[in-house]
Amino acid sequence: MKLNFSLILAFLTFLNLSAQGNRFTYEYQFRIDSTKTDSLKKEFTNLDIFPTKSYFYGQAKFASDSIMNNSIIQQRKSTPNSISYSSTTDEWNISYLIEKSYPSFKTTWLTNIEETNMIVEETPVLKWQILPETQKIENYNCQKATANFGGRIWEAWFSKDLPFPDGPYKFHGLPGLIVKLEDKTKSHQFLLKGSKKLKADDHSWEYISALEKEAKNEFQGVKVSPAQYKKLFMAYKNDPAKDIKLDLANPNNSMTVTTESGTKLASNAEIIKYFEESLAQKYKTINNQLELNLHRK
Incomplete structure (x- = not known):
């Protein structure tokens, strides 16, 4: 009951703080090949939080999609019957977008397998065990929690100093933003490296969606479980x-x-x-x- 009350308080505070939008930047380190210790890669990701939803995406893909769609828009204006573009896919690994809707935390995962685009919808329930351990991480007072998710055991450090019950990827449900997150094998690690209050001219994923619509290059995916x-x-x-x-x-x-x-x-x-x-x-x-x-x- 105490946890539920804390979550309610955190969520009410979060709604007020996220009125204009907040961006949290995570450094994501991951090992793509479990058999090779030298296969660790690093990429920066954004978690943009708004009153009714959040977006989690890779910074490099965001920049690539912005350039590509703007190029298509300009080409459609000058040569509507001849469109060409290139993508800098070698520069990024996070090719998906995750949108969480509040307060249900329904998750929409826009991804693909080879040439098949998919919209995966679910409402994941994470059963967190909040532990008494605390420590300071990136200048935030954090508390430890653990959960099983996706076939892995995860350790999270969340901070009530940041009263947003959200986190990177699909993770959510703690009475504070997740500052650090890693699985037991340490082959997937997220660490909060920066934050900012979004201004009117700061673009989030809705900007990409608008560009895609104007470029007639919208993400077309099959809805699946x-x-x-x-x-x-x-x-x-x-x-x-x-x-x-x-x-x-x-x-x-x-x-x-x-x-x-x-x-x-x-x-x-x-x-x-x-x-x-x-x-x-x-x-x-x-x-x-x-x-x-x-x-x-």
Whole structure:
């Protein structure tokens, strides 16, 4: 009962503080290959909190999408029948967007598996165990909590100095913002590195949505449940070249592929074999997703 009352107080305070929007920047370190200790990557992410929702996304993808959509808008004005663009995908790994709605904390996860875009909807319930341990992290007074989520054991440090019951990724439900978060293996770690009150000219993900609409480049995804997402992911993992096979099965389609070594592949059999081998290797090395229960049997 005490926890529920604390959450109510935190949420009421949060509604007042987030009227104009608040941005919290996290450094996210993650190991994409569980078998290699040197596969640790780092990326900066934003958690933008507003009165009715929050957005969690990668800073590099945000910048890339902004440039790309602005380019498409300008091209549509000058040459509407000829559109070309490039994406700096090599510079970012966080390709998804997570939107949480308040007060239900319904989560909308915009993601993709290869060429299939998906909108995964759920309302995850995190059963936190709040512990008496405290420490100062990034100049905030923090308290420890633990929970099981996504097939991992997580340790969170939240601060009542920041009365927002939210956190990075899908994490939420503590009587204060999550300042530090890591799983037991320390292969996924979030650390709050900065915050700011958003001004009218500070763009959040609604800016990208507006650009996509103007550019006629809106995210089109199939709405699925987490269970349906997992089923589709396992199907791709077992047959990673399925999209290529479908494309090449169409007699009106033709394809030429240049490999990393410079070899040009023109026959369907060569192309399919190439993608089967390269994508199989990709799924083998990218094996340490944050939510293990959605990506393993």
